Amino acid sequence: MKLNKFLYSLLLLVAMMACKNENDDLTFGDRPEIRMKEKIDSISFVLKNAENGWKAVLGTGLGGGYSFFLNFNDQQVVNMIADLTATSATTAAKSNYRVKQDNGATLIFDTFNYISLLNDPSSSTFNGMTRDGYKSDLEFAFEYSKGDTLGFIGKKYRQSFLLIKASAAEKAAYEAGELGKSLDNTVEYFKANVNPYIDVVDGENSYKMAITMNTLSNNINGKRIEFASLLADGTTSAVKGKYAFSLDGATIIDGGLTYRGITYTALFWENSKMYLVDQKGTKHEVKNSVQPILPLFKLIGSKYLAMRSPYKTYYPGTSLGGLTILQRYHNGLASGTGYVFNSGYMELGWDVINSRIELRGFSSQNGGTSGWLTTIVYNYTLDEATGTYKCTLKTAASGGYTSAILDQMHSFLLNNSFRLDYYLDNGILYGTVTSVENPAIVITLQLR
Amino acid sequence: MKILNRILILFLTVFLYSSCKKEVVRKVDFSNYNDDDPQTSTELDEWLKSTFLDEYNIDVVYRYNRYYHDAERNVTPIYLDKVKPAMTAVLESYILPYRKVAGETFIKRYAPKEWVLFGSPSLATDGTGVAGTAAGGRRVTLYSLNNQSPNFGVLVIHHEFTHILNQLVAIPTDFETISRADYNADWAKIPADTAKKYGFVTSYAMGKYTEDYAEVAAHLLVKGQAWYDDYASASSALGKTKLKQKEANVVNYFTTGLKVDFRALQKEVQEYMKSTSTGATLSSYLLPTYLTGLYKTVTINLGNSIYNKYGVSTKFSAAYNALRTGIATSNRTLNNISIRFDTSSQATIRVNYTSASGTFDADFTFSYNFDKSTGDLILTKVAQAGTSGTYGNANNIMGSFNASLLPYFSDKTFSASWLKSNVDPVDYNNLGGFYEKGDNSNYWYGTLGQTL
Numbered sequence: 001m002k003l004n005k006f007l008y009s010l011l012l013l014v015a016m017m018a019c020k021n022e023n024d025d026l027t028f029g030d031r032p033e034i035r036m037k038e039k040i041d042s043i044s045f046v047l048k049n050a051e052n053g054w055k056a057v058l059g060t061g062l063g064g065g066y067s068f069f070l071n072f073n074d075q076q077v078v079n080m081i082a083d084l085t086a087t088s089a090t091t092a093a094k095s096n097y098r099v100k101q102d103n104g105a106t107l108i109f110d111t112f113n114y115i116s117l118l119n120d121p122s123s124s125t126f127n128g129m130t131r132d133g134y135k136s137d138l139e140f141a142f143e144y145s146k147g148d149t150l151g152f153i154g155k156k157y158r159q160s161f162l163l164i165k166a167s168a169a170e171k172a173a174y175e176a177g178e179l180g181k182s183l184d185n186t187v188e189y190f191k192a193n194v195n196p197y198i199d200v201v202d203g204e205n206s207y208k209m210a211i212t213m214n215t216l217s218n219n220i221n222g223k224r225i226e227f228a229s230l231l232a233d234g235t236t237s238a239v240k241g242k243y244a245f246s247l248d249g250a251t252i253i254d255g256g257l258t259y260r261g262i263t264y265t266a267l268f269w270e271n272s273k274m275y276l277v278d279q280k281g282t283k284h285e286v287k288n289s290v291q292p293i294l295p296l297f298k299l300i301g302s303k304y305l306a307m308r309s310p311y312k313t314y315y316p317g318t319s320l321g322g323l324t325i326l327q328r329y330h331n332g333l334a335s336g337t338g339y340v341f342n343s344g345y346m347e348l349g350w351d352v353i354n355s356r357i358e359l360r361g362f363s364s365q366n367g368g369t370s371g372w373l374t375t376i377v378y379n380y381t382l383d384e385a386t387g388t389y390k391c392t393l394k395t396a397a398s399g400g401y402t403s404a405i406l407d408q409m410h411s412f413l414l415n416n417s418f419r420l421d422y423y424l425d426n427g428i429l430y431g432t433v434t435s436v437e438n439p440a441i442v443i444t445l446q447l448r
Numbered sequence: 449m450k451i452l453n454r455i456l457i458l459f460l461t462v463f464l465y466s467s468c469k470k471e472v473v474r475k476v477d478f479s480n481y482n483d484d485d486p487q488t489s490t491e492l493d494e495w496l497k498s499t500f501l502d503e504y505n506i507d508v509v510y511r512y513n514r515y516y517h518d519a520e521r522n523v524t525p526i527y528l529d530k531v532k533p534a535m536t537a538v539l540e541s542y543i544l545p546y547r548k549v550a551g552e553t554f555i556k557r558y559a560p561k562e563w564v565l566f567g568s569p570s571l572a573t574d575g576t577g578v579a580g581t582a583a584g585g586r587r588v589t590l591y592s593l594n595n596q597s598p599n600f601g602v603l604v605i606h607h608e609f610t611h612i613l614n615q616l617v618a619i620p621t622d623f624e625t626i627s628r629a630d631y632n633a634d635w636a637k638i639p640a641d642t643a644k645k646y647g648f649v650t651s652y653a654m655g656k657y658t659e660d661y662a663e664v665a666a667h668l669l670v671k672g673q674a675w676y677d678d679y680a681s682a683s684s685a686l687g688k689t690k691l692k693q694k695e696a697n698v699v700n701y702f703t704t705g706l707k708v709d710f711r712a713l714q715k716e717v718q719e720y721m722k723s724t725s726t727g728a729t730l731s732s733y734l735l736p737t738y739l740t741g742l743y744k745t746v747t748i749n750l751g752n753s754i755y756n757k758y759g760v761s762t763k764f765s766a767a768y769n770a771l772r773t774g775i776a777t778s779n780r781t782l783n784n785i786s787i788r789f790d791t792s793s794q795a796t797i798r799v800n801y802t803s804a805s806g807t808f809d810a811d812f813t814f815s816y817n818f819d820k821s822t823g824d825l826i827l828t829k830v831a832q833a834g835t836s837g838t839y840g841n842a843n844n845i846m847g848s849f850n851a852s853l854l855p856y857f858s859d860k861t862f863s864a865s866w867l868k869s870n871v872d873p874v875d876y877n878n879l880g881g882f883y884e885k886g887d888n889s890n891y892w893y894g895t896l897g898q899t900l
Binding site: 075108111131 | 453456488510511512513521527530567568569570573595
């Protein structure tokens, strides 16, 4: 009988458990469709109810950073201003958006607007890479919301897209075309000041930090900022980041760019001076130097990868002795190789890691569209104190058809030690190669 | 007792089993799940609804959705203000022509029900893109609408719809045999000119006979008969034969297989293309582009029934009848006259007549000036190019000719165009009209011929 009682009570328990309401043990509190709808509704609500709109910054996979001013309304329409072109920075364009469930809540810009230019697969649209554009998205998955910030991430290219509520003053400024003015000013500033730098005092250690800005918007190498300086041991270092234009200068994306322990976050204008500001809020005035801050031999191989003499182009600063060497090559393309070429170039390429210099002779029979490359490789030693290079042959000429007309440059490199210098002409910076033994030989070349 | 226990244990086992079952089916209410049906009700949306959804049960998807294109590609959405032009083109170049020619039920039943619009092309790894695609007879996707004219996709639409029609009535088996040896799956590597020489409308048509079929039909409809004939003439002799065989096959298929008058359809689509094109595209639909090149003769016989249908100008019929009565006095019966563009500068007006001893041609030599851009034609009588044969015949009727047609054609500028009249499909692109500059009531027209 005891067994029976036990069995009855067990039976009762089991029967009760089997009848349990299915809503009782939901891990996340509510059914998925309810939770998703709440999330979508709340994101939509927040987006369209920001009375002054949103300012946003977006990085791209291939290109630099871009900034936007967005105004969402309740008709699934977004008005957009962006720092992509002169027009986009001053004129708002209208398109559609929607927020939908797609592996989480997703914001989609679903008719064409400025942001779509970065995604466009035709290079003719915004000069992006064919097929990839700038590796930027149209769909952004919701990640987090914190204070006045909504964090999204591009679904395909995983670039963060940060939306921050704009103030009334910012809204008015965007609508008055201030982004366009700021963009123009900043571009002009870096055009006029070719060697910008800041003075950094870091304990007892102070140094000049050079700033390089690529201000091109419709270029995959554009919208980049680079810091570089000479280290105490005579070597150099550099870092590169992406930025987007802002109402008062530029914002470095992805939380700023850290160099020698300091994280710089933005460039901004104040009283017609440009400042670089760091994470702690310290302002560093940007100054201009006539010459680059770092000597050329420090930058070759990192900032500049090669020095080139384009087809029959002789730059100022080239001496008579230098011209002979260049002309030997360019004039020889037509008649000195046994073949007839109508274009080509001669180039010195640096491989700093292996201490090698490559002398390259390119020749073409179709105006430079395609052709053949001859390469001679040298090992070099560099006297860091004086910046003097000395070359020895590593690999003799291989490939292509121009070894015969590279002869004079080849013998120059083997029989001279040389220094590299800057040469500024008409606002364009060139590099010169000057023989130490025979200072009458100076060759001015394009820095690449 | 033991039995009761046993029963209880059995029950217990069943309960335990069912309570341990982990599979729980929850009811999800998808109406709350944001099923992604972007709906706005702008003027554009209303227009799309009333024009396409209500009328044809066609849904137009213009808002971006990744699942409508190759997931690995970047494809951008369309500009809002390009949607209406694009869909107007769809309506007028495709839906309405079929509706008029094939009937309302036909187009409502067979038109694809989902049209997806994208702004950019969809580029493959080799950089090639397509203007559009169709899937399963249900969805048509059009690309590149941001930068191309709204008519960019018309060729594709007709191409794809031909595929759909091919599912209703199979492609005649004899079509495949025309070019059977030349189909090549690697069509993308074949230059357009090679495809032309082998008798294909495009390289793409070389891929498969089904594609070939759709290309022939689409090009005949969209680019037009004159373009097609001109293209065929620039092919090899064999290629031309094959292109014309394919044309005949397609026309027959539509007309007898589908009971859709292909020539009427061609006319409707052509009229749309002409009215919406500009520049070089427009020129490709106009007669002057093809006159003296493709079309080498214009033949006029006022006894032909077309002149009852489309009328004749008083001045021309006067001259023509003067010739007829003139040569009738010597017992010659006028059959027809033709203007023949022999070379780039020499033309012949040929009078064909029947006398007691047979039917003869009498040739009168002219020089001519023709401006392909304006269509202006000036004929000037020059010395006869010969004295015997047809020129000998000419001597026999020279008096009548000099009193009738010679003054009619001399010292006038005529503008060439397709006959300016709503001609029947069978005559469409077949009649060349020449209108006197400054006096549109004076004109002559005739049947165009492609061989001298």
